[in-house]
Amino acid sequence: MQNEKIPTRQLFGLLIVARLSFSISSILALHVPPHNQDQWVMVIVACLYIAISSMPILFLANRINKDTVKGFVTSIYGRPLSRLMGVLYLIYFIILTIDAIILQTELVTTSILPESSNYLITTLMLMVCIYMTSRGVIVILRSVDLLIPVIYSILFVLIVLGINNVDFSLFLPILSDSTINDINKGALILSTLYNDIIIIAMLVPELKNKNISTRVFFGSLITNMIILNIVIIITQGALGIEYARHSLFPFLIYVRLINLARIVERIAAVFVVMWLLTITFRINILLYLATKILRDIFNKGEDDKLCLFIVSTIVWIVSIGITVMRPVVGTRNDLNNYLAIIFVIYIIIIPLITCMIFLFRRKSISGAKNQK
């Protein structure tokens, strides 16, 4: 299984499922300017910023395709600096994993298991994720392939069942209450939360067709933004612009409002199960990539379980430490500022520097490779 390569379809599926976990939970796009009925316009503008900010990594991803990530980074920075890069990105992936686990724990404790201990929920969820991660990326992606129809069917059914609560007149007038500055500001903030390009870059060497990363990125970006816009429109239409902003999990409220002839009601648990699948895949892939980086730092192979144990233990301790101390989703404004800084460093600055070094040293790098 180790020599198996990832079909493009599976990577595409992973990217839209992993992003869905955010699109139907805290819906960060509702909490950025312009804070009105034009949020969907802001999301469209955000696509442009996401595309621009992802360019450096996308450029590098297209160059990695004949090498491994480790080999590529080492050829640019040399061995000692490449290890430092490894440590930096290890921290980045651990932060992203912790963020996803905290979101998972908070939604579950808020929605269906309010009396259950955070320790128990976090531990059980992490155990599932560790097991899947330990089986390797091929298993994770095959599971995605298998469950995507289930996830999207449930999402579609939930949207349709609640559509009678949506008041589309709330979306008028279009673009009259927002300024260009507001929309751009919101789009910029939103773009700093979209870091899927790093997943593509890390998995490029494992792809069957390595020349397709640009198409996968733009395809998943557009798909994700369409889904996000559908979710934004129906939640704003059902809850109203302000209530959707007040709510921590607006789509959960949308589902709780479903009541068809008093037969189909109280189906929030269906939504939570579907959402758990999406966030589990996100955690799996982030945990896998963090483990992969640690293995690369210590020159360990895919079979090594110690690195997975180390990464999982760090994630477990920090996640529990945070979830028992304070709410994270509720205080997301501050957290998003930190995540934006981290995004700029990891997705823009470091890759930009790497691109520049690559371009300056292109001849010597290709010369060294040819000698090998």
Added chain:
Amino acid sequence: MLGKKGVYLLIILISSIILASCVGYIEISQLAIVTVTGIDLVGEKVLLTNEVIVPTDASGQKNDKGSSALYTQHEGDTIFEAIRNATLTFDRKLLYSHNEIIIFGEELAKRGIGQYINFFLYDNEPRESTFMLVAKDAKAYEVMGINEGLSSTFGMYLEQLIRNHKYTSKTRSLNISEYIKYFYQRKTPVLGVVQVKEKRIINPEDTLKGLNHRDVLDVEGGAVFYKDSLIGYYSGEEMIGFNFLVDEIKNSIIEFEVPDQLVDNDNKYAATKGKYTVLEIKDSKTKNTLEIKDGKPNLIIDVKLRGVIGEDSKGLDLRYLNVLKATEEACSNRIKDIIRKTMDKAQKDLKVDTFGIDTLFHSKYPKEWKEISNDWESIFTEISYDINVETYIVRTGLLDMPTNVEKGENNAK
């Protein structure tokens, strides 16, 4: 020592215990399921009255008290404190996930309900689909406990009355989520009302007991809020106009008088001649359009409805198209009158826009809206309006003439 299989087996065993809710379970008989909550003020304290379902045993028998529900009252500075204070005097913890209705006492509603609904949105137990009502001329607890329906508890009785709104359109059902939506959109939500009315004694047993009357609940009318404070009421008829204006008419009826000249003078009345004709609405659509005419906003209300003749005792001969059309026109005129009365009430008496006309203005004239939005309520009172109603009678029921008229050779004009 355990081996891989042993570890997996252990995990499955532990999970089956933890995940199957075998830990921390609560039996239904241990829960106090709240179905209706009444909120009043006593001084500065919140007085919470709850209807709690009495759990029955396996054979379906009720408890020693013999009733299906009982009522608890608790005070606190906040809703949550009042709920938790309940555990000091009541032997079960109150469960709000099946609470269907919140009733606000009139006094509290006049002071503002905004701060008292937050608990129901913060906590995951109460549902966002819980109905909200105002107890007209009463405290919330004064209307609770009455059950003159077939339902087994007051809560079920009242819930059914709310759900019946579609048959008359003389009230409305609004839940917490809709309230918040309209509160932010229009600042003037209209809630349903509930009041106690007297019912004549019919049952001989009641007469023997010496009762003069029985109390019955009535949900006719609407409670008008400005921001979160009660400022007045719409009557039942005004609520029909309101429901036409906000396009929420469902399966209700319109009672109207057709002009006398429409009835054939040669009609031979075998029984007494009645006054009214009734149309049962099958579907209705209202489209409100706003335009600025001579610098002033003018509202155009276009109503189109299809209906079935449900009753006539005046003697209309509906075999003839001219009679049918004239009847449609009479119905349209009646609807115009109803809408006009509601508009008059809103413009002259309440002086608030409860119909979302501000949203129309905002949508169509966004630039002008920014200049006048703060002054909208005074502009609303000056708005002129035109009402166009198109009624289509699509069926005449099982008769083409009422049976109190003998059918002659040439009845129609």
